[in-house]
Every structure is written in C-alpha cells, then in structure tokens.
Amino acid sequence: xxxxxxxxxxxxxxxxxxxxxxxxxxxxALQGVAAFIRTHLNLEARILPPFQxxxxxxxxxxxxxxxxxxxxxxxxMPFDDGLDKVIxxxxxxxxxxxxxxxxxxxxxxxxxxxASLYRLGRSADRVPASMxxxxxxxxxxxxxxxxxxxxxxxxxxxxxxxxxxxxxxxLDATSLAFCxxxxxxxxxxIRRERLPNPERQP
Amino acid sequence: xxxxxxxxxxxxxLIVRESLYHWFKKSGHTVEAxxxxxxxxxxxxxxxxxxxxxxxxxxxxxxxxxxKRVKEDYPDTLVIIITAYGxxxxxxxxxxxxxxxxxxxxxxxxxLALVLExxxxxxxxxxxxHYVRGLLEEITRFxxxxxxxxxxxxxxxxxxxxxxxxxxxxISGETGTGKELVAKAIHAESFRSKGPFIAMNCGALPDALLxxxxxxxxxxxxxxxxxxxxxxxxVASGGTLFLDEIGEISPKMQVDxxxxxxxxxxxxxxxxxxxxxxxxxxxxxxxDLAEEVASGRFREDLLYRIKVITLHIPxxxxxKEDIPLLVxxxxxxxxxxxxxxxxxVAPEAVEFLKRYGWPGNVRELENAIERAVVLSKSRTLxxxxxxxxxxxxxxxxxxxxxxxxxxxxxxxxxxxQDWNVTESAKVLGVNRVSLHKMIxxxxxxxxx
Numbered sequence: 001x002x003x004x005x006x007x008x009x010x011x012x013x014x015x016x017x018x019x020x021x022x023x024x025x026x027x028x029a030l031q032g033v034a035a036f037i038r039t040h041l042n043l044e045a046r047i048l049p050p051f052q053x054x055x056x057x058x059x060x061x062x063x064x065x066x067x068x069x070x071x072x073x074x075x076x077m078p079f080d081d082g083l084d085k086v087i088x089x090x091x092x093x094x095x096x097x098x099x100x101x102x103x104x105x106x107x108x109x110x111x112x113x114x115a116s117l118y119r120l121g122r123s124a125d126r127v128p129a130s131m132x133x134x135x136x137x138x139x140x141x142x143x144x145x146x147x148x149x150x151x152x153x154x155x156x157x158x159x160x161x162x163x164x165x166x167x168x169x170x171l172d173a174t175s176l177a178f179c180x181x182x183x184x185x186x187x188x189x190i191r192r193e194r195l196p197n198p199e200r201q202p
Numbered sequence: 203x204x205x206x207x208x209x210x211x212x213x214x215x216l217i218v219r220e221s222l223y224h225w226f227k228k229s230g231h232t233v234e235a236x237x238x239x240x241x242x243x244x245x246x247x248x249x250x251x252x253x254x255x256x257x258x259x260x261x262x263x264x265x266x267x268x269x270k271r272v273k274e275d276y277p278d279t280l281v282i283i284i285t286a287y288g289x290x291x292x293x294x295x296x297x298x299x300x301x302x303x304x305x306x307x308x309x310x311x312x313x314l315a316l317v318l319e320x321x322x323x324x325x326x327x328x329x330x331x332h333y334v335r336g337l338l339e340e341i342t343r344f345x346x347x348x349x350x351x352x353x354x355x356x357x358x359x360x361x362x363x364x365x366x367x368x369x370x371x372x373i374s375g376e377t378g379t380g381k382e383l384v385a386k387a388i389h390a391e392s393f394r395s396k397g398p399f400i401a402m403n404c405g406a407l408p409d410a411l412l413x414x415x416x417x418x419x420x421x422x423x424x425x426x427x428x429x430x431x432x433x434x435x436x437v438a439s440g441g442t443l444f445l446d447e448i449g450e451i452s453p454k455m456q457v458d459x460x461x462x463x464x465x466x467x468x469x470x471x472x473x474x475x476x477x478x479x480x481x482x483x484x485x486x487x488x489x490d491l492a493e494e495v496a497s498g499r500f501r502e503d504l505l506y507r508i509k510v511i512t513l514h515i516p517x518x519x520x521x522k523e524d525i526p527l528l529v530x531x532x533x534x535x536x537x538x539x540x541x542x543x544x545x546x547v548a549p550e551a552v553e554f555l556k557r558y559g560w561p562g563n564v565r566e567l568e569n570a571i572e573r574a575v576v577l578s579k580s581r582t583l584x585x586x587x588x589x590x591x592x593x594x595x596x597x598x599x600x601x602x603x604x605x606x607x608x609x610x611x612x613x614x615x616x617x618x619q620d621w622n623v624t625e626s627a628k629v630l631g632v633n634r635v636s637l638h639k640m641i642x643x644x645x646x647x648x649x650x
C-alpha cells in the first residue's frame with residue numbers, strides 16, 4: 001500500500017510544496033521531485049520560476065556553496081505565502097561548516113530546504129550514473145529533507161527514506177518510501193501543518 | 203525506535219555549534235551546546251552527558267584541559283575531540299588523556315554517523331558489563347564489603363583464611379558495622395558455600411519462640427503447633443548458622459546451645475529422638491562478652507565454644523578513611539536503584555561526612571546517602587543535602603567505656619583544630635605535655 005493510499009487527506013486542504021530551481025537544472029529533475037510529492041505524498045507541488053545561482057554563498061576557500069547561508073537567505077526571498085514549504089534544487093557542490101560536503105540540508109521543522117544534483121552523478125566504481133538514477137537520487141535527497149521540514153528525524157531503518165545516508169552507496173540502499181514509523185510521524189506532521197507557520201512571511 | 207544519547211557540544215565557533223546541534227537533533231539525540239570549557243563543567247555539575255564533542259582550540263580552557271578535567275571527574279563520559287588543526291602529537295596526547303576519538307574538521311558526512319554508531323555500541327557493552335558485574339556482586343557478597351583502612355584490610359585478609367577452617371567465629375563490633383556481611387563473606391568463601399546460610403537475630407525473639415525457631419518442634423508440642431517444623435539449626439545442616447546478638451540469649455538457651463555445639467545433635471521440642479546436625483556456627487555481638495562472663499551473665503564454657511576465632515570490626519568513626527569509598531559505593535547503589543542521576547558528592551560534603559561520629563556506623567551512613575539521593579534535585583550532593591544530620595561527633599551509646607569516650611573526644615577536638623596540639627590543648631583545658639601523653643596513650647594518629 002502506498003503512502004498516499006494509506007494517508008489520504010482528500011477532504012482537507014493539503015500543504016503546498018514549492019520547488020525553487022537555483023541556477024540551471026534539467027527539467028526532468030524538477031518534474032521527478034514534483035511528481036513524487038503529488039503521487040506518493042498526495043501533497044500539492046508547484047514548480048517556481050528559476051532563481052539565479054546563489055553566488056553570495058560561494059566560499060572561495062572551499063570552492064563550494066555554503067548551504068546554511070543559502071537557507072538563511074531564503075528567509076528574505078519573496079516566496080508566495082501560499083507555499084507551506086520550499087525546497088531549493090540546484091546543481092552546485094554544497095557544504096556546511098562541519099562537513100566536507102552535503103547532498104541536501106534543512107532545519108527540522110523549518111520552511112526551507114536544499115537538495116543538489118552535484119554529487120549524485122557518480123558511483124562507487126566511478127562509472128557515471130544514468131540520468132534516471134540521478135533523478136531517483138535527487139528525489140530521495142529532496143524528500144528526505146522535506147521530511148526534516150515536517151520534523152521527522154533520522155531513522156535507523158536502512159531502507160527508509162529518512163535514514164541518514166553519508167554516501168551514495170547508502171543513498172542507493174534506501175527505497176523510495178518511508179518506513180511505517182516515519183510514515184505515521186509524517187502523516188501526523190502534515191495534519192498539524194495546517195496551523196500557522198512562524199517562519200512564513202506575513 | 204532510535205537509540206538516543208545525551209550529547210554536549212563545546213566549541214567557541216557559533217556556526218560549528220549550530221551545525222552539530224541541528225545534525226544531532228535530527229537523529230533524535232538530546233543536545234546542549236556551549237561555547238567554553240568552564241560552561242561545560244558548570245552544566246556537567248548539574249546533569250550528566252554521555253558524550254562531549256570538544257573543540258581543541260578554545261580561549262582560556264582548551265579542549266585537552268577540558269578533556270582532562272572531564273575524565274578525572276566523570277570517567278564514564280566519553281569525549282570526542284574535534285579540531286581543524288590536527289597533528290599526530292595532539293591526537294596522541296588526546297587519546298592518552300582518554301579521548302574516545304579524534305575528528306578533523308570538516309568531517310566526511312558518514313564519519314560522524316560512524317562515530318555515533320561506535321559510541322552506542324560501546325555504551326551497550328558497558329551497560330551489559332555493569333549489569334553482569336552487579337549480578338556477580340550479589341552472588342559473591344564479598345565485594346559488598348568496602349574499606350581500605352588498615353583494620354578493614356586485615357579483616358579482608360583474614361576472611362579467606364578463617365573461611366577455610368570449620369572453627370566457630372565470633373564477630374564483634376558495634377551495631378551497623380556490617381557483622382552479618384562478614385558472616386556472609388565467610389560462608390561464601392567456605393567449603394559450605396553451596397549449603398544454606400541461615401541468619402537469626404537472637405535479640406529480637408523471646409526465649410520460648412527462640413527455642414522453637416532454633417530447635418524446631420513436633421506436632422502438638424505446644425498450643426498452636428499444628429504441624430511438625432524443622433528448626434533453623436536443622437535447616438542450616440550442611441551450611442552455616444549465624445546467630446546475631448548471641449550475647450542477648452537467656453541462661454537456659456546458653457545451656458541448650460552449648461549442648462548442641464558439644465554433641466552436634468538436637469532434639470526438637472516435644473520429641474525425644476536426637477537428630478544429627480552438621481553446621482558451622484558464626485555468631486556476633488555488640489557486647490563485651492568477657493565482661494558479661496565476669497558479671498555472670500554469660501557462660502564461660504559457651505564463650506570458649508563460640509569464640510575459637512574472633513574478628514572485631516571497628517566502628518566507622520575509627521576508620522574515617524573508608525568513608526569516601528563507602529559514600530561512592532552507596533551513591534552508585536542508590537542512584538541505580540532510584541534511577542536518579544546523582545553521581546557525585548561535593549568535597550565539602552564528604553569532609554562533613556568524615557567529621558560526623560556515625561553512632562549507627564555503616565548502616566547509618568547508607569541510610570543517609572539513600573535519603574540524600576532520593577531527595578536531591580541536582581546530580582551532585584552538597585552540604586545542604588545532609589542538613590538532616592545533626593553533628594554529634596562523640597557517640598555516648600550504651601556499652602561505651604569512659605576511656606573510649608575520652609579517646610573519641612580528644613580525637614574529635616584534634617581534628618577540629620586540624621591537629622594543632624596547642625589549640626587543641628586549650629580547648630581541652632589541659633597543657634600540651636598532657637595532651638601529647640594522651641595522644642600516645644590512645645595511639646591517636648592524624649588521618650592520611
């Protein structure tokens with residue numbers, strides 16, 4: 001049984017998730033993430049007009065983009081008030097100060113998240129991944145970060161979307177679904193989400 | 203459900219604190235973040251943490267100094283050193299000081315997850331180890347006797363030797379000194395350890411009931427004896443019988459007991475047939491039985507029978523160096539039993555406990571720690587947690603000699619004056635020469 005079959009909220013106004021491309025990104029990647037949100041989570045997904053590459057977050061020393069800086073900048077960007085959560089999708093190398101790199105980033109319970117394609121095209125044996133595989137990985141990263149926005153924490157179940165994947169092999173081992181425990185938690189959080197969000201612009 | 207840890211991040215860089223804080227939070231851990239070593243120590247005083255992530259380079263107290271302090275005061279807390287300026291020398295030094303791991307910033311994303319996995323595995327092993335050790339302590343009981351003072355060390359050395367013989371042992375000591383523990387330890391170390399250990403308090407029962415309990419009775423032997431019942435001496439066959447407060451038994455019971463010890467046979471009340479018994483007698487008393495014999499209250503022949511070997515357990519006030527060890531032992535015991543995370547006693551509170559006279563000995567100390575743990579709101583027991591103890595360094599209980607009280611009072615005054623003989627002599631109203639003579643006479647020594 002899929003997530004949407006189990007947790008149908010047809011009679012309620014669903015939270016709307018905005019997908020914000022930052023810089024150039026394949027259309028198929030955006031569509032892949034939006035399709036998963038609509039069909040598997042049964043939530044609204046809206047692809048927003050593209051934004052410029054966030055050069056303000058570029059760290060000269062590390063040659064990477066600081067994810068925490070971008071998330072802070074999102075707070076002052078004019079996103080539509082009707083969007084409950086916003087996921088920035090990009091194709092740059094992201095980091096946070098304590099890690100060498102991250103595939104995505106979100107603050108738990110917040111409004112904004114990031115996911116990047118940049119490191120998803122590789123594989124353990126250095127054979128380039130196919131576009132389908134890259135998009136599947138991006139969907140996993142984006143939905144994992146979306147889970148954090150709904151306050152769902154990391155999960156010990158290695159097949160659950162909320163399992164922490166420190167590398168691509170771990171990411172490939174997760175399935176495109178939540179475990180029962182995280183699915184329940186997410187369903188509860190989505191119901192609760194209809195309450196006002198303190199991070200949203202007035 | 204995920205396993206969770208109590209984690210503290212100690213780093214002067216806000217961005218590092220924030221990043222680690224959010225990352226740990228996402229995995230469901232309880233996290234606190236502080237910017238200095240002093241702050242970290244302040245929080246550790248109040249509540250325990252399982253893991254500390256400590257930055258190496260911090261102003262005032264650096265990571266290695268904090269690591270050293272934490273390992274001295276909270277050895278169970280794991281410390282992971284994090285640094286952006288790694289070198290082999292510092293990593294070796296950190297590991298020598300007891301760091302569990304050493305991470306170079308920035309970490310690879312899976313590195314931190316692996317470290318946490320390792321910590322959780324270690325934690326599980328440690329708690330299993332504590333559990334098994336607790337079970338073993340329960341079984342052997344010898345480990346429950348705590349002490350490092352010379353008289354206690356002598357007793358620990360004697361127990362295995364005494365245990366291997368079959369001779370009767372008389373254990374003397376004030377109430378609450380742990381006479382029954384010594385008896386149990388002798389039993390546990392003896393060839394009879396697989397047999398029963400039967401303990402009976404002779405002072406708690408009236409004569410008729412004591413006789414029935416010790417020797418057993420036949421059905422109809424007296425009103426209410428609806429069925430035959432074995433006495434404790436019979437039940438102890440193959441094992442050890444411990445008669446607590448043997449000095450309290452009546453002259454008639456003394457005769458009956460003497461006969462049993464000589465003949466190794468008992469006759470149940472209301473019966474005529476003797477029954478063979480095979481037990482080892484351990485007994486205890488808080489009275490001076492030689493004096494009791496002199497005053498005609500205790501049979502001399504019975505005394506010689508029961509005191510083939512004598513062990514004297516000194517009162518707690520005469521072995522104050524054992525108090526910190528006992529405090530730690532009872533603190534562990536009651537913080538586990540009550541599931542309260544109280545694991546330290548402030549140095550001034552330990553000093554106070556050392557100064558107190560403990561008329562109820564180890565039992566009184568144990569009760570005091572239990573009460574303090576139950577009522578404490580902090581992880582550290584301070585002076586205020588022991589405010590219910592009214593300091594009365596001298597114990598005037600029954601059975602004490604004038605010399606004993608004089609010795610204790612002189613000792614208490616000397617300790618109060620930090621062993622300044624001139625000041626102590628002033629308080630005692632004697633001259634220095636007399637005080638020196640008294641110190642020599644009573645063999646008083648300054649505690650180490």
